[in-house]
Amino acid sequence: MDSNSRLEYLYKEYVRLNETAEEYIKSAFEDFKLMGVIGATIALWKPIVDIIVLANPKIESSGLIFLGFLSLLLVVTIIGFWNLIKQCFIIFLADNLQGYEEEIRKELNERGESKVFNLNLEKETKLIGSYRITFAAFLIVFALATSIVPFLILINIKVYYAVIYILLSLTIFTIYCQVLKKSTKKYLAKTR
Secondary structure, rough: OOHHHHHHHHHHHHHHHHHHHHHHHHHHHHHHHHHHHHHHHHHHHHHHHHHHHOOOOOOOOHHHHHHHHHHHHHHHHHHHHHHHHHHHHHHHHHHHHHHHHHHHHHHOOOOOOOOOOOOHEEEEEEEHHHHHHHHHHHHHHHHHHHHHHHHHHHOOHHHHHHHHHHHHHHHHHHOOOHHHHHHHHHHHHHHH
């Protein structure tokens, strides 16, 4: 394969990988919109149950509130882990993009300080640092909203339900953070 053909092939594949990464990024941000809807549902769940119980007094409200919060926690968990899978693909694609950039630079005889086809690692390090802080803050606020608000509502209804919910919620968020840490460790280490 001659140099021009190789360069054309590398560039086409680079563009394809870049577009795929962008689609995953857009999709990951769409998932956060779903989590916002769930957050609003958590805040409104108790009043919704109160209306249901008024319409049908035979329904026991404490169990319905507990099951509703558990259901919302399950949906949040599924969305969160699905989003984590997308983030792993994004990291994988970014890692591959860097390989293609290196090959394109070789074909263009761009070496050393050249910024041609180069995910600027200095800027990337700043972005990753900012991402870590922002994402950690988001996770803390989101964990508090999805754990503490239902816990406070449930503790006024049945302490037993509140304890089960908070333990399950903390377990899920701990597992999520461990998986996030392990899945991004290799890539984040490269940017230090």
